[in-house]
Amino acid sequence: MVVDIIYNTPNFIPIGILIPIYFYITGLHAGFYTTSVMATLIGIKEWKPIGKIGAAGAVIILTIAPIFLLIDLGRPLRFWHLFVYLNPTSPITWGTFFLTTYPIIGLVYAWNVFRGNQKAAKIWGLVGFPIAISVHGYTGFILALGKARVLWNTSLNPILFLVSAMVSGLALIILVANIRLRYFTSRSTSQEREGDKRVINTLILYLIIFIIVDLFLIGSDLAVLATHSRDAYYSLLLLIVGPWALWFLGVEIFLGEIIPLAMLSFRKIRLAAWGQNIASILILIGIFVMRIIIVVGGQNVPLH
Amino acid sequence: MNNGGKVRYGMVIDLRRCIGCHSCSIACKSENNVPLGVFRSWVKQIEKGRYPRVMRAFLPSLCNNCEKPICVKNCPVNASYQRDDGIVMIDIHRCIGCRYCIASCPYDARYLDPIKHIVQKCFWCYHRIDAGLEPACVDTCIGRARIFGDLNDIESEVSRLIASNAVQVLKPEMDTEPRVFYIQADIDAMETRGGSIWLSI
Numbered sequence: 001m002v003v004d005i006i007y008n009t010p011n012f013i014p015i016g017i018l019i020p021i022y023f024y025i026t027g028l029h030a031g032f033y034t035t036s037v038m039a040t041l042i043g044i045k046e047w048k049p050i051g052k053i054g055a056a057g058a059v060i061i062l063t064i065a066p067i068f069l070l071i072d073l074g075r076p077l078r079f080w081h082l083f084v085y086l087n088p089t090s091p092i093t094w095g096t097f098f099l100t101t102y103p104i105i106g107l108v109y110a111w112n113v114f115r116g117n118q119k120a121a122k123i124w125g126l127v128g129f130p131i132a133i134s135v136h137g138y139t140g141f142i143l144a145l146g147k148a149r150v151l152w153n154t155s156l157n158p159i160l161f162l163v164s165a166m167v168s169g170l171a172l173i174i175l176v177a178n179i180r181l182r183y184f185t186s187r188s189t190s191q192e193r194e195g196d197k198r199v200i201n202t203l204i205l206y207l208i209i210f211i212i213v214d215l216f217l218i219g220s221d222l223a224v225l226a227t228h229s230r231d232a233y234y235s236l237l238l239l240i241v242g243p244w245a246l247w248f249l250g251v252e253i254f255l256g257e258i259i260p261l262a263m264l265s266f267r268k269i270r271l272a273a274w275g276q277n278i279a280s281i282l283i284l285i286g287i288f289v290m291r292i293i294i295v296v297g298g299q300n301v302p303l304h
Numbered sequence: 305m306n307n308g309g310k311v312r313y314g315m316v317i318d319l320r321r322c323i324g325c326h327s328c329s330i331a332c333k334s335e336n337n338v339p340l341g342v343f344r345s346w347v348k349q350i351e352k353g354r355y356p357r358v359m360r361a362f363l364p365s366l367c368n369n370c371e372k373p374i375c376v377k378n379c380p381v382n383a384s385y386q387r388d389d390g391i392v393m394i395d396i397h398r399c400i401g402c403r404y405c406i407a408s409c410p411y412d413a414r415y416l417d418p419i420k421h422i423v424q425k426c427f428w429c430y431h432r433i434d435a436g437l438e439p440a441c442v443d444t445c446i447g448r449a450r451i452f453g454d455l456n457d458i459e460s461e462v463s464r465l466i467a468s469n470a471v472q473v474l475k476p477e478m479d480t481e482p483r484v485f486y487i488q489a490d491i492d493a494m495e496t497r498g499g500s501i502w503l504s505i
Contacts, residue, residue: 003492006360007349012342012415014406074401074421081400085381092380092404147374147478148410229477231496302496303412304348304365 011302018072020291023139024168025065027161027287030136031169033058033106035203037125040113046195050203051121053176055110058132062103091141098134105131136165143294150231151298154224160217167214168287170207171280174200178273204270211261211283218253235301244297247289256286311389313428314455314483315439316465317364319490321447324349324362328441328450332366335429335440342415344426345441350493361490364450366441367392367413367426368474368482375405375414383423390455390483391430399423410478428452455483 036054039047070076082096105128112121140158147153181196188196225236239248260279269275324347332338332345345366353359373392376384383398384405399422406414406423414425429439437443442450453460458467462485465471471485474494486494 001352001492002354003350003352003497005348005350005497007347009343009346009348009412012406012412014403014416072402074403074416074423075399078398078400081381081383081398085383085398087377087380087382089377090380090404091378092402096380142404145378146404146408148408152407234496299407303410304496 008302008304011300011304013296013299015295015299016072017292017296018068020288020295022065022068022072023136023161023291023295024288025061025068026136026139027165027291028169028172029058029061029065030133030162030165031167032061032173033128033132034166035170035173036113037109037129039199040118040121040125043118043122046192046199049180049196050173050177050199051113053173053180055106055113057173057176059103059106059110062099062106062135066099091138091145094134095138095142098131098138102128102131102135133162137162143298148303149298150229150301151225151235151294154221156217156221157294160214160221163210163214163217164287164290167207167210168284170203170210171283171287174203174207174276175280175284177203178277182273200276201271204264204276207283208261208264211257215253215257215261231301235298238297238300239293244293244300248293248297252286252290252293255282256289257283260286309456311454312456312483313369313390313433313452314462314466314485315366315428315442316451316462316471316485316487317489318449318451318465318487319362320488321449322347322362322364322445323447324360325446327444327446328364331440331444332426335432338424339418341418342424344413344415344424348493350490352490352492359490361493363486363489363493364441365411365413365474366484367428368411368480368484369428371481371483372479374408374410374478374480378404378408380404387430391428391433392425393427393430394423394425396420396422396424410475410480411482 032054039051086093109124140161143152144157225232263279264270348363383395386392417424442452453462469487473482
């Protein structure tokens with residue numbers, strides 16, 4: 001049946017690029033915090049620098065993140081409505097709650113880490129862990145509960161967001177740790193530097209595991225999209241052969257996950273700082289593009 | 305005759321009578337001062353078949369004021385709320401413009417007002433209904449294709465039309481229970497067809 005659309009109103013894309021940037025930043029935060037808490041719980045001296053980088057980074061990132069939310073609002077000066085008028089069924093209300101309770105806990109945790117109070121740091125780290133994860137996890141739920149958009153409305157989105165958050169967070173921590181090792185450890189002993197190197201190499205192994213899990217989740221998402229519904233099939237085509245194909249297959253999958261995975265599977269490259277840094281940068285770019293594709297690309301399938 | 309119960313408004317659009325003149329769209333724009341570039345009510349027009357067996361189908365769309373609205377569920381500040389008579393309203397002083405409701409609506413009924421920077425949509429001209437009139441699009445339709453009334457009143461024209469005709473709604477699988485019913489809507493007009501912008505279907 002040949003059908004021509006003679007007239008239709010344009011497809012309006014309500015959520016722009018500021019929201020994916022916010023999702024990306026809270027994702028980095030979740031990765032930083034998780035790595036820092038893990039380092040604190042392990043408690044060995046050589047993990048201390050990672051604990052400090054993670055804690056400080058998490059606090060800095062979470063101070064920057066709400067700014068993007070604020071400038072994205074249609075009426076920024078009405079942001080206080082979010083604290084006064086609550087809707088328990090809306091994920092954005094949950095997010096407001098998490099974003100307000102986390103900073104104090106995060107600050108206390110970071111303070112304890114930098115002061116060296118091991119026990120207090122462990123307690124505050126564990127107390128803050130579910131809230132810090134929720135600060136990013138709720139964004140996955142924002143998308144999953146957006147029932148109208150088929151690329152959003154999958155139960156995989158919350159866990160996919162958390163796994164990509166871990167991937168990007170680990171990548172950035174490895175990058176920062178390598179920079180610190182190269183330029184800021186002039187006063188450390190060579191033994192300490194050896195210890196730092198060992199820790200970074202362990203983080204690389206975790207990064208590889210999380211990349212594989214991420215690829216599996218994306219693969220399952222695509223596999224179900226292919227058969228779920230007509231709009232789902234169009235979403236899949238949009239990503240694979242349509243206008244987003246270059247960004248999705250080229251940047252997110254190939255450059256962002258396959259190439260780093262290939263690079264890090266060779267022992268020589270995996271242990272070399274340049275290999276780790278290049279892989280990390282590629283991963284950071286890839287995960288950023290992934291957020292944009294899901295949020296903006298998901299709105300490219302018209303609803304009417 | 306409503307059995308003393310609540311009023312629940314609904315609309316029936318009879319596509320046997322629609323001629324695709326877009327008067328409803330213009331009347332709505334005029335009545336509600338809708339800014340340029342955004343629409344509260346619009347008419348989608350398709351042409352299907354190969355000559356000599358061809359047809360033009362129209363699909364006038366507006367907010368369905370669903371029974372189970374996703375937009376109300378997802379609004380973080382309760383700016384979107386549903387009146388007792390079923391119309392989904394927006395508190396223009398409370399909306400912060402986060403646009404989550406626009407992203408949640410399966411029917412693309414909402415838009416961001418480019419002048420006020422809050423979200424607006426079709427309200428079935430509640431200001432006219434409360435004054436005893438009909439919505440502007442219903443009043444203007446020259447084919448009398450739009451019929452508005454109380455769904456809970458079994459003797460209203462909408463109830464009679466729904467009871468005696470095969471009616472459809474848009475996207476029933478979304479479980480929103482829309483309250484705009486179409487008679488003889490064409491399936492090819494109702495389908496989004498992926499926008500057909502880059503894929504020939």
